[in-house]
Amino acid sequence: MGCREWVLIGLLAVAAPALADDWIYVQRQDGVRSFSDRKPARGSYTRIPKQGRATATASCAGLTEALMQERAALYAPIIHKAAAKHGVSPQLVSAVIRVESCYDKRAVSRSGARGLMQLMPGTARDLGVHDSFDAEQNIEGGVRYLARMLERFDKNVRLGLAAYNAGPETVEAFQDVPPYPDTVSYVTRILKLYDKASPAVTAPGVRAAAARES
Numbered sequence: 001m002g003c004r005e006w007v008l009i010g011l012l013a014v015a016a017p018a019l020a021d022d023w024i025y026v027q028r029q030d031g032v033r034s035f036s037d038r039k040p041a042r043g044s045y046t047r048i049p050k051q052g053r054a055t056a057t058a059s060c061a062g063l064t065e066a067l068m069q070e071r072a073a074l075y076a077p078i079i080h081k082a083a084a085k086h087g088v089s090p091q092l093v094s095a096v097i098r099v100e101s102c103y104d105k106r107a108v109s110r111s112g113a114r115g116l117m118q119l120m121p122g123t124a125r126d127l128g129v130h131d132s133f134d135a136e137q138n139i140e141g142g143v144r145y146l147a148r149m150l151e152r153f154d155k156n157v158r159l160g161l162a163a164y165n166a167g168p169e170t171v172e173a174f175q176d177v178p179p180y181p182d183t184v185s186y187v188t189r190i191l192k193l194y195d196k197a198s199p200a201v202t203a204p205g206v207r208a209a210a211a212r213e214s
Contacts, residue, residue, distance in 0.1 A: 022049060022051070023039075023049065024049070024173075046169060046173070049166060049167060049170060051166075051180045051181075051182060051183075052165050052166045052178065052180040052181070052182030052183030052184075052186060053109070053111050053113060053118070053120075053165050053166065053182065053183075054109050054110050054111050054182055055099060055100050055101070055109055055113075055118060055182075055186065056100065056101045056102070056104065056107035056108060056109040056113070056118060057109075058107075059101050059102045059104035059106075059107040060102035060104075063102055068098070068102060068103065071102070071103035071104070072094060072097075072098070072103050074103070074135075075097070075103060075105075075116065075135055075139065076090075076094075078135060078136050078139045078140075079093050079094055079097070079139060079143075082139050082140045082142075082143040082144075083143060085140075085143075086143050086144055086146075086147040087147060088143055088146055088147050088150065089194070091194055092146075092157070092190075092194050093139070093142075093143055093146065094193075095190045095191075095193035095194045096117060096142070096146065096161070096164070096190055097116050097117055097139075097142075098193060099186060099189050099190050099193070100113075100116070100117055100118040101115065101116050101117070101118055103116065104116070105133055105134075105135045105138065106133055114132035114133060114138075115132040115133050115134075115135075115138035115142075116135060116138045116139055116142070117138055117139060117141070117142025117143070117145075117146075118142075119132050119138060119141055119142060119145075123141075123145060124141060127141035127144060127145060128141070129141035145164065146160065146164055149161075149163040149164050149168060152168055153168075153171065157191070157194075158177055158187055158191070159171050159176070159177065161186065161187045161190055161191070162177040162178060162183055162186075162187050165182070165183045165186045165187070166178050166180060166182075166183045
Protein backbone atom coordinates (compact mmCIF):
# COMPACT_ATOMS: atom_id res chain seq x y z
CA MET A 1 0.00 0.00 0.00
CA GLY A 2 1.51 3.28 -1.09
CA CYS A 3 1.28 6.51 0.85
CA ARG A 4 -0.86 8.08 -1.87
CA GLU A 5 -3.33 5.22 -1.91
CA TRP A 6 -4.14 4.99 1.79
CA VAL A 7 -4.85 7.56 4.47
CA LEU A 8 -5.66 6.16 7.90
CA ILE A 9 -7.57 8.44 10.24
CA GLY A 10 -8.00 7.50 13.89
CA LEU A 11 -7.30 4.19 15.58
CA LEU A 12 -9.20 1.85 13.30
CA ALA A 13 -8.99 -1.37 15.27
CA VAL A 14 -9.47 0.16 18.72
CA ALA A 15 -12.90 1.04 20.04
CA ALA A 16 -12.88 4.60 21.37
CA PRO A 17 -15.33 5.40 24.19
CA ALA A 18 -16.79 8.40 22.34
CA LEU A 19 -17.79 6.43 19.26
CA ALA A 20 -21.48 5.80 18.65
CA ASP A 21 -21.12 2.69 16.50
CA ASP A 22 -18.77 -0.09 15.47
CA TRP A 23 -18.10 1.00 11.89
CA ILE A 24 -15.17 2.39 9.93
CA TYR A 25 -16.13 4.80 7.15
CA VAL A 26 -14.24 4.59 3.87
CA GLN A 27 -14.08 7.35 1.26
CA ARG A 28 -12.09 7.69 -1.94
CA GLN A 29 -11.22 11.06 -3.46
CA ASP A 30 -8.70 11.75 -6.22
CA GLY A 31 -7.30 8.24 -6.01
CA VAL A 32 -6.73 8.43 -2.26
CA ARG A 33 -8.67 6.08 0.01
CA SER A 34 -9.27 7.34 3.55
CA PHE A 35 -10.52 5.54 6.65
CA SER A 36 -12.21 7.28 9.56
CA ASP A 37 -13.93 6.22 12.75
CA ARG A 38 -16.43 9.07 12.28
CA LYS A 39 -19.21 9.28 9.74
CA PRO A 40 -18.30 11.73 6.94
CA ALA A 41 -20.27 14.94 6.91
CA ARG A 42 -20.38 15.00 3.11
CA GLY A 43 -19.62 12.86 0.10
CA SER A 44 -20.26 9.22 -0.63
CA TYR A 45 -18.75 6.52 1.53
CA THR A 46 -18.89 2.85 2.38
CA ARG A 47 -18.67 1.40 5.84
CA ILE A 48 -16.97 -1.73 7.13
CA PRO A 49 -16.86 -3.39 10.56
CA LYS A 50 -14.34 -2.07 13.04
CA GLN A 51 -13.18 -5.55 14.02
CA GLY A 52 -13.31 -9.16 12.92
CA ARG A 53 -16.05 -11.55 13.98
CA ALA A 54 -15.25 -13.51 17.13
CA THR A 55 -15.46 -17.31 17.01
CA ALA A 56 -17.35 -19.51 19.48
CA THR A 57 -14.45 -20.04 21.87
CA ALA A 58 -16.71 -21.25 24.70
CA SER A 59 -17.43 -24.40 22.66
CA CYS A 60 -13.74 -25.32 22.83
CA ALA A 61 -13.30 -25.06 26.60
CA GLY A 62 -11.82 -28.22 28.10
CA LEU A 63 -11.95 -30.10 24.81
CA THR A 64 -9.18 -32.67 24.31
CA GLU A 65 -7.77 -33.53 20.90
CA ALA A 66 -9.35 -36.99 21.11
CA LEU A 67 -12.79 -35.49 21.72
CA MET A 68 -12.19 -32.97 18.94
CA GLN A 69 -11.50 -35.82 16.52
CA GLU A 70 -14.62 -37.67 17.67
CA ARG A 71 -16.72 -34.58 16.97
CA ALA A 72 -15.05 -34.08 13.60
CA ALA A 73 -15.80 -37.67 12.56
CA LEU A 74 -19.52 -37.10 13.13
CA TYR A 75 -19.67 -34.45 10.41
CA ALA A 76 -17.10 -35.79 7.94
CA PRO A 77 -19.70 -37.22 5.50
CA ILE A 78 -21.64 -33.93 5.40
CA ILE A 79 -18.43 -31.94 4.98
CA HIS A 80 -17.27 -34.06 2.06
CA LYS A 81 -20.67 -33.91 0.36
CA ALA A 82 -20.93 -30.11 0.60
CA ALA A 83 -17.27 -29.59 -0.31
CA ALA A 84 -17.60 -31.71 -3.44
CA LYS A 85 -20.79 -29.91 -4.45
CA HIS A 86 -19.22 -26.45 -4.20
CA GLY A 87 -15.68 -27.26 -5.30
CA VAL A 88 -13.97 -26.51 -1.98
CA SER A 89 -11.37 -28.66 -0.23
CA PRO A 90 -13.00 -30.72 2.53
CA GLN A 91 -9.85 -30.20 4.59
CA LEU A 92 -10.30 -26.44 4.34
CA VAL A 93 -13.95 -26.73 5.39
CA SER A 94 -13.01 -28.93 8.34
CA ALA A 95 -10.34 -26.43 9.43
CA VAL A 96 -12.87 -23.60 9.27
CA ILE A 97 -15.35 -25.55 11.40
CA ARG A 98 -12.68 -26.44 13.95
CA VAL A 99 -11.65 -22.80 14.38
CA GLU A 100 -15.20 -21.46 14.25
CA SER A 101 -16.95 -23.83 16.66
CA CYS A 102 -14.78 -26.82 17.61
CA TYR A 103 -17.40 -28.93 15.80
CA ASP A 104 -20.17 -27.89 18.20
CA LYS A 105 -23.41 -27.69 16.22
CA ARG A 106 -25.10 -25.71 19.02
CA ALA A 107 -22.31 -23.13 19.23
CA VAL A 108 -23.22 -19.44 19.57
CA SER A 109 -20.54 -16.75 19.64
CA ARG A 110 -20.72 -13.41 21.39
CA SER A 111 -21.30 -11.81 17.97
CA GLY A 112 -24.45 -13.91 17.52
CA ALA A 113 -23.10 -16.32 14.89
CA ARG A 114 -24.54 -19.82 15.12
CA GLY A 115 -23.77 -23.43 14.47
CA LEU A 116 -20.81 -25.34 13.10
CA MET A 117 -19.72 -22.76 10.51
CA GLN A 118 -20.91 -19.82 12.62
CA LEU A 119 -23.44 -18.21 10.29
CA MET A 120 -24.75 -14.79 11.25
CA PRO A 121 -28.57 -14.71 11.18
CA GLY A 122 -28.71 -12.37 8.17
CA THR A 123 -26.21 -14.45 6.22
CA ALA A 124 -28.13 -17.62 7.06
CA ARG A 125 -31.35 -16.09 5.72
CA ASP A 126 -29.62 -15.02 2.51
CA LEU A 127 -28.31 -18.56 2.07
CA GLY A 128 -31.70 -20.15 2.68
CA VAL A 129 -30.60 -21.75 5.95
CA HIS A 130 -33.72 -22.01 8.10
CA ASP A 131 -32.10 -23.69 11.09
CA SER A 132 -28.46 -22.83 11.74
CA PHE A 133 -28.28 -25.52 14.42
CA ASP A 134 -29.07 -28.22 11.87
CA ALA A 135 -25.64 -29.60 10.93
CA GLU A 136 -26.45 -30.37 7.29
CA GLN A 137 -28.10 -27.01 6.63
CA ASN A 138 -25.34 -25.10 8.39
CA ILE A 139 -22.49 -26.86 6.59
CA GLU A 140 -24.20 -26.64 3.20
CA GLY A 141 -24.82 -22.92 3.65
CA GLY A 142 -21.41 -22.22 5.14
CA VAL A 143 -19.54 -24.06 2.39
CA ARG A 144 -21.60 -22.29 -0.27
CA TYR A 145 -20.71 -18.93 1.29
CA LEU A 146 -17.03 -19.89 1.62
CA ALA A 147 -16.99 -20.90 -2.06
CA ARG A 148 -18.41 -17.48 -2.96
CA MET A 149 -15.68 -15.74 -0.99
CA LEU A 150 -12.97 -17.83 -2.66
CA GLU A 151 -14.44 -17.08 -6.08
CA ARG A 152 -14.72 -13.37 -5.29
CA PHE A 153 -11.02 -13.22 -4.42
CA ASP A 154 -9.75 -15.35 -7.32
CA LYS A 155 -9.16 -18.49 -5.22
CA ASN A 156 -6.84 -16.59 -2.87
CA VAL A 157 -7.43 -18.65 0.27
CA ARG A 158 -6.03 -16.05 2.68
CA LEU A 159 -8.38 -13.39 1.38
CA GLY A 160 -11.31 -15.78 1.08
CA LEU A 161 -10.95 -16.76 4.73
CA ALA A 162 -10.56 -13.13 5.79
CA ALA A 163 -13.75 -12.29 3.89
CA TYR A 164 -15.59 -15.16 5.60
CA ASN A 165 -14.60 -13.68 8.95
CA ALA A 166 -14.69 -9.91 8.44
CA GLY A 167 -16.77 -9.52 5.29
CA PRO A 168 -15.76 -9.15 1.64
CA GLU A 169 -16.18 -5.36 1.63
CA THR A 170 -13.62 -5.12 4.46
CA VAL A 171 -11.07 -7.17 2.55
CA GLU A 172 -11.69 -5.09 -0.57
CA ALA A 173 -11.28 -1.87 1.40
CA PHE A 174 -7.89 -2.92 2.78
CA GLN A 175 -6.95 -4.92 -0.33
CA ASP A 176 -5.52 -7.49 2.06
CA VAL A 177 -6.35 -9.34 5.25
CA PRO A 178 -7.61 -6.51 7.48
CA PRO A 179 -5.34 -5.67 10.44
CA TYR A 180 -7.87 -6.87 13.00
CA PRO A 181 -6.45 -9.21 15.67
CA ASP A 182 -9.43 -11.57 15.48
CA THR A 183 -9.21 -11.86 11.70
CA VAL A 184 -5.42 -12.21 11.51
CA SER A 185 -5.53 -14.96 14.16
CA TYR A 186 -8.47 -16.64 12.40
CA VAL A 187 -6.73 -16.82 9.03
CA THR A 188 -3.42 -17.93 10.54
CA ARG A 189 -4.99 -20.73 12.59
CA ILE A 190 -7.03 -22.11 9.70
CA LEU A 191 -4.11 -22.07 7.27
CA LYS A 192 -1.94 -23.87 9.84
CA LEU A 193 -4.56 -26.62 10.21
CA TYR A 194 -5.10 -26.77 6.46
CA ASP A 195 -1.38 -27.07 5.84
CA LYS A 196 -1.31 -30.22 7.97
CA ALA A 197 -4.03 -31.87 5.88
CA SER A 198 -3.10 -34.65 3.48
CA PRO A 199 -2.56 -33.27 -0.04
CA ALA A 200 -3.80 -36.54 -1.50
CA VAL A 201 -7.38 -35.72 -0.55
CA THR A 202 -7.35 -31.97 -1.06
CA ALA A 203 -9.14 -30.45 -4.03
CA PRO A 204 -6.73 -29.57 -6.90
CA GLY A 205 -5.93 -25.90 -7.32
CA VAL A 206 -7.25 -24.74 -3.96
CA ARG A 207 -4.32 -26.10 -1.95
CA ALA A 208 -1.87 -24.69 -4.46
CA ALA A 209 -3.44 -21.26 -4.09
CA ALA A 210 -3.19 -21.53 -0.32
CA ALA A 211 0.49 -22.43 -0.56
CA ARG A 212 1.19 -19.44 -2.79
CA GLU A 213 -0.63 -17.02 -0.52
CA SER A 214 0.47 -18.28 2.91
